[in-house]
Amino acid sequence: MIIGVPKEIKTREYRVGMTPAGVRSLTSRGHKVLVERAAGEGSGLKDAEYVAQGATIVATAAEAWAAEMVVKVKEPLKSEYGFFRKDLILYTYLHLAAEPELTKTLVQSGVSGIAYETIQIEDGSLPLLKPMSEVAGRMAVQVGATCLEKERGGKGVLLGGVPGTRRGRVVILAAASWPQRGDHRRGHGAQVTVLDVRGDTMAYLEDVFGGAIETLYSNPINIEEACMRADLVIGAVLVTGAAAPKLVSKELVGKMSKGSVIVDVAVDQGGCIETCRPTTHDHPTYEVDGVVHYCVANMPGAVPHTSTWALTNTTIAYAVKIAEQGLVAAAKADRALYLGFNTYAGHVTCEPVAQAHNLEYVPAQKLLG
Numbered sequence: 630m631i632i633g634v635p636k637e638i639k640t641r642e643y644r645v646g647m648t649p650a651g652v653r654s655l656t657s658r659g660h661k662v663l664v665e666r667a668a669g670e671g672s673g674l675k676d677a678e679y680v681a682q683g684a685t686i687v688a689t690a691a692e693a694w695a696a697e698m699v700v701k702v703k704e705p706l707k708s709e710y711g712f713f714r715k716d717l718i719l720y721t722y723l724h725l726a727a728e729p730e731l732t733k734t735l736v737q738s739g740v741s742g743i744a745y746e747t748i749q750i751e752d753g754s755l756p757l758l759k760p761m762s763e764v765a766g767r768m769a770v771q772v773g774a775t776c777l778e779k780e781r782g783g784k785g786v787l788l789g790g791v792p793g794t795r796r797g798r799v800v801i802l803a804a805a806s807w808p809q810r811g812d813h814r815r816g817h818g819a820q821v822t823v824l825d826v827r828g829d830t831m832a833y834l835e836d837v838f839g840g841a842i843e844t845l846y847s848n849p850i851n852i853e854e855a856c857m858r859a860d861l862v863i864g865a866v867l868v869t870g871a872a873a874p875k876l877v878s879k880e881l882v883g884k885m886s887k888g889s890v891i892v893d894v895a896v897d898q899g900g901c902i903e904t905c906r907p908t909t910h911d912h913p914t915y916e917v918d919g920v921v922h923y924c925v926a927n928m929p930g931a932v933p934h935t936s937t938w939a940l941t942n943t944t945i946a947y948a949v950k951i952a953e954q955g956l957v958a959a960a961k962a963d964r965a966l967y968l969g970f971n972t973y974a975g976h977v978t979c980e981p982v983a984q985a986h987n988l989e990y991v992p993a994q995k996l997l998g
Contacts, residue, residue, distance in 0.1 A: 630952040631661045633696030634684075636668040639703045639926075641910035643671030643933035644940065646700040646721065649682040651941040651948070656683030660952045665693040672933040698956075700948055702940065703927055704731060704897075715739035718956055720948060722746055722761075725971050726872040726985040727899040735972040736988070741956055742972035745944060746898075747870045747979055749968045755869065756965075757947070760939035764929040765894040766865065770799065770817050772923050773861040776890040776914060782921045784888025786860045789818025796820050800859040802847065802866055802876055802901055803830075822855050852876055857884050864893035864901040870971070871981030872899035879903045879917070887919035897926040957997050967993060 632655055634646045645668050652662045662684045666676060676686045687693055694712035701721035705712075713719075713734060723744035725732045735742045745757035770788070777783035777797065788797035799819040824847040825831050831844035845851045856862055856877060862885075866873045873895055882891070882904045893900040896907050904917040907926040914923050929936040947966055950959040960967040970978040976991040977983040983990035 630698060631663065631696040632948065632952060633687075633693035633699045634662065634664045634668055635690045635693035635699065635701065635709075636665045637671075637702050637930075638690075638706055638708065639909075639930070642703055642927050642930040644702045644927075644930050644937045645669040645672050645674065645933075646702050646941075647945070647948075648672075648938055648941040649674060649678045649684070651945040652679055652684045653682040654945050654949055655952055658949065658953060661685065663687045663693050663696050665690055668693075669937075672937040674937070698948070698951060700944070702930075702937075704728060710734050710738075713738035713740045717741065718743065718951065720745075720944070720951070722897075723971055724897045725979070725982040726870060727897065729986045732972070732977065732982060732986055732988070736975055736977060739975045740972060741970070741974075743947075743951075743956075743966070743969045744870070744971045744979070745969070747969050747971060748947065748965050749869060750965045757940075757943050758867075760943055761929045761936065762865075762867075762894070764932060764936050764939065768928050768932070769863045769865070769892045769894050770819075770861070772913075772925075772928075773799070773863065773890050773892045774817065776892075776921045776923055777860060777888070779888075782888065782914070782916060783890055784860065784886065786888075788861070797860045798822070798858055799861045799863065800824065800855045801863045802852070803863075819861070822859075824851055824855060847876070853881055853884075856881055857886075859885065859889060861890045861892070862902070864891065864905065865895060866901035867895050867898060868981070870979045872985050873901040875901060875903045877902040877904075882920050883918040885918075885920050888921070890921045890923065892923045894928060896924040900924065960993065960997060967997075973997075 655662050664679045664684045698718040704723050718741045720743045748757050774788050777786050779785035786797045790796035797819040799821045801823045803823050803825050821842040824845050826847045893902050893905040896905050905924045908924045913925045970993040974996050977988045978993040980990045
């Protein structure tokens with residue numbers, strides 16, 4: 630199979646869809662990998678490193694997109710829609726529930742859209758989403774703490790405080806966040822409250838971190854009370870393949886104290902806070918009712934040295950399966966990969982995406998035979 634790795638074009642997106650090690654996993658099996666010139670430079674990867682592992686460097690995005698399977702990081706932007714075609718396999722983060730135009734264009738062009746974020750293994754976890762969730766979860770407190778500084782519009786609270794002062798209050802709306810995030814938040818020394826709907830997750834957090842954090846069941850009353858006393862609210866709600874429910878209304882944001890900060894790490898899937906809209910690394914924040922919002926849709930792109938390697942570590946195994954077996958055979962043999970089908974043969978094959986845009990849902994199983 631011929632696999633293409635184009636350069637990412639989202640604002641300040643420095644990650645790349647594959648490392649040289651990932652290339653080696655494919656070329657050593659006889660496949661051809663086309664890497665767009667300088668695609669890896671943002672992650673500190675030189676063209677020569679790709680060539681050393683058997684890749685072919687191509688001069689343009691069009692040449693990389695001409696491959697049978699394109700491996701990316703982020704969803705295609707409008708300027709890339711012209712590369713779509715019926716025989717293309719697109720393997721990347723898609724987040725289609727928040728992208729009506731992209732969804733319709735993928736369907737109309739017949740692209741086989743395989744989304745990292747809906748590949749799901751038997752225990753219900755999302756292995757290709759997890760590494761970037763880990764990165765974004767750790768960054769959320771880092772950027773939230775910075776936004777709380779007075780000169781950045783915040784209320785001037787140091788999350789960890791100092792002896793004789795109160796610590797910052799962090800509220801995590803984490804109905805689908807990874808429990809491991811709690812460790813990083815505890816390290817900042819803040820008073821942390823996690824709201825969740827999963828009893829096992831709350832029990833895990835309390836067992837591991839004891840009295841260092843507080844857990845509350847996620848319901849409207851607890852959410853309102855927690856947000857009103859918070860210095861930093863982190864939205865981390867994810868519903869696989871679907872837009873997140875809006876747990877924090879615009880009215881509630883208006884009740885938060887001035888200079889508080891909101892960071893929504895799942896804004897690329899719609900986010901769980903009504904006042905959140907995607908921003909970029911160039912213009913990461915805005916204010917609503919005096920509350921600072923940080924809603925960068927590609928947060929891990931700011932730390933590509935970590936993110937690119939972590940991503941390829943998890944995505945390459947499925948890329949190899951598709952290249953070795955072909956997409957249909959690979960999906961039939963691996964239910965996790967099958968669940969990654971979002972569009973196929975001119976249809977929406979992910980039910981939450983179809984529901985989000987009032988489009989017909991056709992199970993991939995029916996199309997694959």
